[in-house]
Amino acid sequence: MNPLLKVSGLQVSYGHIAAVKGIDLELHEGQITTLVGANGAGKSTTLLALSGLVPKAAGTVVFDGEDVSRLAPHKIVSKGIVQVAEGRAILTTMTVRENLELGAYTRRDKGGVAADLDRVFELFPRLKERLDGMAGNLSGGEQQMLAIGRALMARPRLLLLDEPSMGLAPIIVQEIFRILREINRQGLTIFLVEQNVRQALKIAHRGYVIETGGIALAGSGRELLGDRRLVEAYLGG
Numbered sequence: 001m002n003p004l005l006k007v008s009g010l011q012v013s014y015g016h017i018a019a020v021k022g023i024d025l026e027l028h029e030g031q032i033t034t035l036v037g038a039n040g041a042g043k044s045t046t047l048l049a050l051s052g053l054v055p056k057a058a059g060t061v062v063f064d065g066e067d068v069s070r071l072a073p074h075k076i077v078s079k080g081i082v083q084v085a086e087g088r089a090i091l092t093t094m095t096v097r098e099n100l101e102l103g104a105y106t107r108r109d110k111g112g113v114a115a116d117l118d119r120v121f122e123l124f125p126r127l128k129e130r131l132d133g134m135a136g137n138l139s140g141g142e143q144q145m146l147a148i149g150r151a152l153m154a155r156p157r158l159l160l161l162d163e164p165s166m167g168l169a170p171i172i173v174q175e176i177f178r179i180l181r182e183i184n185r186q187g188l189t190i191f192l193v194e195q196n197v198r199q200a201l202k203i204a205h206r207g208y209v210i211e212t213g214g215i216a217l218a219g220s221g222r223e224l225l226g227d228r229r230l231v232e233a234y235l236g237g
């Protein structure tokens with residue numbers, strides 16, 4: 001089966017610093033794929049390059065058979081590649097409802113938007129309870145849920161997440177990962193960038209380990225969780 005998204009030879013530099021040094025990866029439709037690695041390994045840069053938010057020094061990105069390597073960020077979103085931002089990036093002085101509506105602002109299918117809003121409420125009942133409250137008054141976990149909900153309102157075909165577990169208590173991380181699994185079960189393809197290696201590999205069909213800008217290991221989530229090198233390097237022996 002052809003991958004939904006295929007990255008070949010991706011390179012990204014910040015001035016003289018080569019942050020991503022020619023990586024290849026494939027995301028398959030209906031799967032959760034994770035990219036894990038340490039601080040500064042190049043995870044965020046890879047995601048930013050897929051979203052068109054940093055320029056690629058080399059390499060191609062093919063999405064559903066179409067070369068999207070040189071498209072502007074908004075064009076990439078319109079193809080269905082939607083990123084949930086790191087640090088959550090919700091609009092704190094707007095209400096929960098306004099944040100969610102913003103996710104759907106390019107859509108004209110009012111019925112579809114209403115149906116997706118209901119779906120977001122099913123996934124995140126807390127957001128429905130807080131609908132007219134300021135997003136800035138939500139807890140960290142709720143803000144992360146809102147950021148995911150907002151991305152879902154764009155009706156993505158591929159959801160990109162940059163460290164959704166960052167700064168959250170373990171029990172909230174479990175909840176976020178449970179919901180990602182649920183969203184995936186409903187059919188959405190997910191690319192998850194994480195430093196929380198164990199949790200990410202547990203929910204992922206496939207995983208890649210990135211080290212100093214290159215892919216060091218790849219395999220199924222289960223294989224990687226059992227890989228001695230990975231366990232020693234990332235999971236504390």
Ligand code: ATP
Pocket residue numbers: 014017018019037038039040041042043044045046195
């Ligand atoms: P983190 O978990 O800390 O976000 P990461 O794996 O996502 O780490 P990147 O943020 O992609 O890593 O960073 C990869 C490399 O590029 C690092 O050496 C980092 O210092 C460097 N880098 C990232 N952003 C910039 C920037 N705007 N300007 C210069 N160098 C940068």
